[in-house]
Amino acid sequence: MIDKGYLLGERYRILDTLGEGGMANVYLAEDIILQRKVAVKVLRLDLQKESQILARFQREALATSELSHPNIVSVLDVGTDHGLPYMVMEYVDGPDLKDYIRENSPLDLHEVIRIMDQILSAVALAHKHNVIHRDLKPQNILMDKRGNIKIADFGIAVALNQSSITQTNSVMGSVHYMSPEQTRGGLVTKQSDIYSVGIILYELITGKVPFNGDTPVSIALKHVQEEIPSIREKDPEVPQALENVVLKATAKDPRDRYESAQEMKNDLDTSLDKNRGDEPVFIPDHGVNNDKTIILPAFNSVKKDDGNDDPPENPKPPADPDPQENPKKGSFLATLKKHKWWWIFVGIVAILIVCMMVFALDAKNSANKAAQGTVRIPDVTNLTEESAENRLEKSGLELGKIHHRNSDSIDAGRVINTKPNSGNSITRGKSVDLIISNGAGMAKVPDVTGQTYEAAVDKLQDMGFDVVRENQISNTVSPDHVIDQSIAADVEVKPKQTTITLIVSKGQPPKPKPNMIKLKNLKNYSLKGAQDYAKENGLTLQISEKYSQNVEKGMIMAMSPNPGTKVEKGSTITISVSKGEKEKNTETNITKNFTVDYAPPKTLKEDTDNHNEKELDKGNHVQIYIKDDDHSLSNIYRDLYIKRDMSFSIPFSLKNGSGELRVVRDGQTILNEKVTK
Known part of the structure; x- marks a missing residue:
């Protein structure tokens, strides 16, 4: 096993174990270059020196990469790490088709055809490359979060197809979806895959597999001997044309099935058309089952059933033994037969003889056992x-x-x-x-996403898993429902040794109610008074200065928004401050130009257990102070927030001496310089 955090091939960081197999282990990893999750299949450490297994792994990696199709799990990379071969595959974050059917059945027929079209398109490509999957079943068909189909384990089929192992008489696949020729150990062909796809189509329509039983053998026999149950008897709304697609795909004789997956797809795509409404029921040309029935030797001694339960018309009684051959015996039988119930006495005598023989044999065996100890x-x-x-x-x-x-x-x-x-x-x-x-062996992790936390915990703990809860705010998942699980569904693990973390929704974060403030009339307020008012009410001031012959210097001339307007707390108010009456020919005006760079604010994270995050999203808080004939450094000249680099032009009125400029960004002074004439 590879430890979590290990960087495989200097690119793929191992995050978790997805499954363990006989030839390779599969891990969830992160591609640190493309920053995406991938599935990595790594040859087991103890099999590195097995040349046949190594060659098979390499064939699988090479051949799988040739099956490039949007509905087949693709191979992204192949490599070795310190001599250990691995291949990187697409990671599909979603349920398998089995779980999708279980949770959404009954499916709309148009949705059924949409899913089947993707499956058949992928199978058609594989068959074009002479690749037979051999194990098509809903558990091997994944769905991403957008509903796209991805068929998995094509690589195994290809590897077996290219190896020298003979597949005849070797039974592969899941028995619920296995073709009759597979259950008999016959030759597996493309029509065998089409049969499995037909069973999947049946399950998509009805929500159940056609055949069930107590043992795999009983299910396999039903595939060989029994007709596919009628879909229309259960649901008359299903068109006969659609049921015919199922019947033709699952015909017992491969010659009666579709010749190709593309032919089945073309037939399926028109099965809901109204012009096929009167289509008759599909009847195969080659019968149901041509296999001969084999009578086991144990049943050879049973009386042959000729199909006629009636006794013969003239039964001939058996001849009596000749009393002359044995006078005593003949005399006894003759006397006994004269009795009305003679046959009862004969039966009793026979039973007594049998009991005596059994008792004698049992006593002999007991004696032998006792003698031997x-x-x-x-x-x-x-x-x-x-x-x-x-x-x-x-x-x-x-x-x-x-x-x-x-x-x-x-x-x-x-x-x-x-x-x-x-x-x-x-x-x-x-x-x-x-x-x-040793306790339970490997078990598949169930998909509990979307379930309530209590239901998910009960299901996992009943299987032997330890469960850890982790809360998270969510805008889409209802409170106390599972958002995600640390181990993906259908991964095989050992329950007694596995802890699963459930990410549980806390619901949406509470939305703060806006705190509205009705603006006071600040006209004729001093600048200091306006600043105090803004501070008390959580407002931001933006100050501009103008000469005025009517308003005293340092007093508020105008404001925006207007007095009486309701604004939210934190809003910016622009005020005009009087510079007093302008003196003629005694003032020197200097304009200072400078730029304040924007610095992205950091995100502050509180305790991760509460999952409460505050983000400073207003921008940079900029405060400008100037000193000239009309302003003092003790008062803020401009107070604002910026989200980009911003240029400023600040006028200075200097009659005598020099001025000063100071700029503060997020509490730190970034500019402090003298301004002279």
């Missing part, structure tokens, strides 16, 4: 190793070797079975091996 192996299932050993010793047996294996039904540390099995008789003093449970 044999005992029966006790049943120690579900006992601890220590308790099982004690029970074996009490029965006169010894503890042999200890074997371990996974069990979904027996808790870890308890006995699954004995070897030999319990109930068998063995010689006293012999050893008996114990098979001890």
Whole structure:
């Protein structure tokens, strides 16, 4: 296993484990160059030196990259890291088709065709490259968040197709979607994939698979022997043309199926047309099942059924034995037959004889066992190793070797079975091996996104997972519902050893109510008075100065917005301050030009457990102070916020001496210089 955080190939940072297989492990990783999530398949460390497996992995990587299609999970990169081969694949963040059907059934028929068109388009491309998937099922078909289909595990099919392993008589695929020729171990062809696609179409329409059973064998036999259940009997709204697509794709004989996936797609696309409303039910040309029925040897002794339950018209009674051959026997039988219920006596005698023989044989066997010192192996299932050993010793047996294996039904540390099995008789003093449970093996992680936190926890804990909750604000997911899960759905992991973190919605952040302020009339206020008013009410002042013959110097001449206007707290108010009456020919006016650069504000994050973030989004707070004949550095000349670089032109009135300019940005002085004539 590769540790989290490891940088594979100096590019892919391992984030989590998605699954473990017999040949390779699959990890969720981040491409640090393109900054996107990918799935990385890495050959297991213990198989690096296996030349055949290494060659198969390389063939898979090479061949999969040739299947470039928007509805096939694509290979993005292939490489080695310290001699360890890996391939990088597209990561599909969404449910598989099985979960989608389960949560959204019944589907609209147009949606069914949209999904099937994508599946058939991908299968048609694969078949064009002579690639047979062999394991098409909803669990191998992924959906991204936009509803696009992505078929997975094409690489495995290609690798097997290019290897020297003979696929005839080798059963692959999931039995619910397996073609009849696959269940019989026959040759797998493109029509085998079409059969599986037909079963998927049936499930998309009805929400269920056509055949179910207690065992895989019983399901497989139904695929071989039974007709596909009628869809229209369950839902008459389904057009006959659409049901015919299912019937033709799932015909028992491959010769009756579509010749290609493209042909099936073309037929499916017109199945909802009104001009096909009177289409008759599809009937295959080659029958249902041409296999011969094999009679097991155990049934050869059973009386052959000729199909006629009536007795013969003239039954001939068996001839009586000749009493002359055995006078005593003939005399006894003759006498017995004269009795009305003679056949009852014969039956009783026969039963007594059989019972006596059984009793004699049982007594003989018991005597032989006693002579040999044999005992029966006790049943120690579900006992601890220590308790099982004690029970074996009490029965006169010894503890042999200890074997371990996974069990979904027996808790870890308890006995699954004995070897030999319990109930068998063995010689006293012999050893008996114990098979001890390691607990549950690999299990698929369910998709709990969108469920309530309580329901998700119950489901995961029932499977043996530990669950950790992490809250997060969300504008789209209802409060207390699961937004995301740390391990993707359908990844196979060991429940007892796995902790799943659930990201749970806290709902939308509370929207603060705007604090409205009715503006006071600031005319004839002093600049200091206006600044105090702005500070008390959370307002920002923007100050301009003008000469006035009517308003005393330093007093407010005008304001914008007008008095009485309601504004939100934090708004900017522009005021004009009187510079007094302008003196003629005694004043020197100097304009100072400068630029204030915009510095993006930092984001302040509070405690991550609360997931409450405050972002300073107003911009830079800029305050300008000037000193000239009309202004003092103790008063703010201009107070504003900027979100870009801004140029300023500040006029200075200097009769005598020099002035001064100071600029403060977000509390730090960035400009402080003298201004002279």
